[in-house]
Amino acid sequence: MRFEGIETVRRILCVFPRYTSSFGTFEYAYPLTDGIQAFMPPQGLLLIAAYLPRSWQVRFIDENIHPASADDFAWAEVVFVSGMHIQRQQMNDICQRAHAFDLPVALGGPSVSACPDYYPSFDYLHVGELGDATDDLIARLARDPSRPAQQVVLQTKERVAMTDFPVPAYELAEVRKYFLGSIQYSSGCPYQCEFCDIPGLYGRNPRIKTPQQIIAELDKLRECGVTGSVYFVDDNFIGNRKAAMDLLPHLIEWQKRTGYVMRLACEATLNIAKRPEILEKMREAYFITIFCGIETPDPDALTAMQKDHNMMVPILEGIRTINSYGMEVVSGIIMGLDTDTPQTADALLQFVDESRIPLLTINLLQALPKTPLWDRLEREGRLIHDDSRDSNVNFLMPYDEVVSAWRRCMAVAYEPERLYERYQHQCDHTYSKRIKVPVSDEMKSWPNIRRGLVMMGKIIWKVGVLGDYKRPFWRFAWGQLRRGEIENFIAVTMIAHHLIMFARAASRGHQNASNYSIRLREAAVPAG
Numbered sequence: 001m002r003f004e005g006i007e008t009v010r011r012i013l014c015v016f017p018r019y020t021s022s023f024g025t026f027e028y029a030y031p032l033t034d035g036i037q038a039f040m041p042p043q044g045l046l047l048i049a050a051y052l053p054r055s056w057q058v059r060f061i062d063e064n065i066h067p068a069s070a071d072d073f074a075w076a077e078v079v080f081v082s083g084m085h086i087q088r089q090q091m092n093d094i095c096q097r098a099h100a101f102d103l104p105v106a107l108g109g110p111s112v113s114a115c116p117d118y119y120p121s122f123d124y125l126h127v128g129e130l131g132d133a134t135d136d137l138i139a140r141l142a143r144d145p146s147r148p149a150q151q152v153v154l155q156t157k158e159r160v161a162m163t164d165f166p167v168p169a170y171e172l173a174e175v176r177k178y179f180l181g182s183i184q185y186s187s188g189c190p191y192q193c194e195f196c197d198i199p200g201l202y203g204r205n206p207r208i209k210t211p212q213q214i215i216a217e218l219d220k221l222r223e224c225g226v227t228g229s230v231y232f233v234d235d236n237f238i239g240n241r242k243a244a245m246d247l248l249p250h251l252i253e254w255q256k257r258t259g260y261v262m263r264l265a266c267e268a269t270l271n272i273a274k275r276p277e278i279l280e281k282m283r284e285a286y287f288i289t290i291f292c293g294i295e296t297p298d299p300d301a302l303t304a305m306q307k308d309h310n311m312m313v314p315i316l317e318g319i320r321t322i323n324s325y326g327m328e329v330v331s332g333i334i335m336g337l338d339t340d341t342p343q344t345a346d347a348l349l350q351f352v353d354e355s356r357i358p359l360l361t362i363n364l365l366q367a368l369p370k371t372p373l374w375d376r377l378e379r380e381g382r383l384i385h386d387d388s389r390d391s392n393v394n395f396l397m398p399y400d401e402v403v404s405a406w407r408r409c410m411a412v413a414y415e416p417e418r419l420y421e422r423y424q425h426q427c428d429h430t431y432s433k434r435i436k437v438p439v440s441d442e443m444k445s446w447p448n449i450r451r452g453l454v455m456m457g458k459i460i461w462k463v464g465v466l467g468d469y470k471r472p473f474w475r476f477a478w479g480q481l482r483r484g485e486i487e488n489f490i491a492v493t494m495i496a497h498h499l500i501m502f503a504r505a506a507s508r509g510h511q512n513a514s515n516y517s518i519r520l521r522e523a524a525v526p527a528g
Helices: 027-032 043-051 070-075 085-099 110-114 132-143 198-202 211-224 241-258 270-274 276-284 299-304 315-324 344-355 372-380 399-413 416-429 446-465 470-482 486-507
Strands: 011-016 057-062 078-082 105-108 124-127 152-155 181-183 228-232 262-267 287-295 328-335 360-364
Touching (some): 011 070, 011 085, 027 446, 043 057, 057 070, 078 085, 105 110, 110 198, 124 132, 132 152, 211 241, 241 276, 270 276, 270 287, 270 315, 276 287, 315 328, 315 344, 328 344, 328 399, 344 399, 344 416, 360 399, 399 486, 416 470, 446 470, 470 486
Parallel strands (some): 011 057, 078 105, 181 228, 262 287, 287 328, 328 360
């Protein structure tokens, strides 16, 4: 659905702020691709763009691809911005640039919804999800697109049902320049992990889109040029298990209809391992990756952070179960917990070896507003408001020791030999369990073949010839190429290169130790 009843015409410039270089943006892999420049299209701004009155003209700029120009600001009547806490400084910079053109700037998204006081310079603050605040903002701008005399804060009281969400305006984005496609199925999570802000922002009762909406969005992504992988950005794909089971047959049918040209990925709690009926359907729908917030292999730490559901099944057993359905586990890991000891780093590295998980997002603990962790640390006087640090938490262990342990874990876990050994295990014991999909005409098309050849050429030249970890690379590459596993070869070597290069920079202190830190560092691959 769109906002209806507006006859005036407005020109809206939607600007998504650039990310600081981080583990999760995968920018070291971009030079090995055929022109990828950013991670995923942002759902929020593209949803708002699709909701605006049909008569309004909308231009979308992702500053991870290229910055908004003076001509963009000169064209616009109003600027919309959205982002997360880690983009706070970049969002304020966009506001300053827009104000140089005397344009009103409206800010929405998770960061301002949690902390409106972070953004005193913006003209309009949209707090909360799509709803009556959005309608109010549109009506105000329809009447008068000039800057208000003072900041206006609009808070959503009545949300638009997700079943009424429009298809995000993917056509406005340069979708071919993204590493992954993205899609949102649900909002909210039933669990209350101490460090997580999702229940505080979006509630504990997951709200969902209909299967028909998801299929329409997948069709739109294909139409706009997305190929490869699509990531379900939901807080927990199985937050509503019945709804997930209702959706999966539609995804299976869609994959059969389209020739399995998309590989799917999602986020879910580790207790999905106790749901073989869901895992089997996910395998049939060609889900190949599940991100699980394992956080720590320490049971005492899981209890302390209120993540007991990770212990419903032994962690290593749960990982092996998910792997047995052909899905690689990606894990979130947190260091700097109150339960950490000087032996924590060694225990984590042992877990990495035993789990055979190739990709673990290892972060220092960061307290986010609207979380029980923030509230507890504030009561204890342990929040540190210093943007030059990698974490805002006063750890129980000495800060320098925690950072040093993080750097050592990054260096050891992503040493090329170790990493490629874990990936080889995945090829032999996980990827081999995936369903055999047909080679569709689309996959055999010249543009797709050319794309694969370009990436293979860049990988072989930049890593296999010019790189400094050629031995583990070629040991893995020869095995995959001999068996004709071209897709595995390309996917693994691209991701592995990012992990190796990021970890090297991290171990030298040149990368943030938390994906949530707003400490500014230059991106490895700047936007052009």
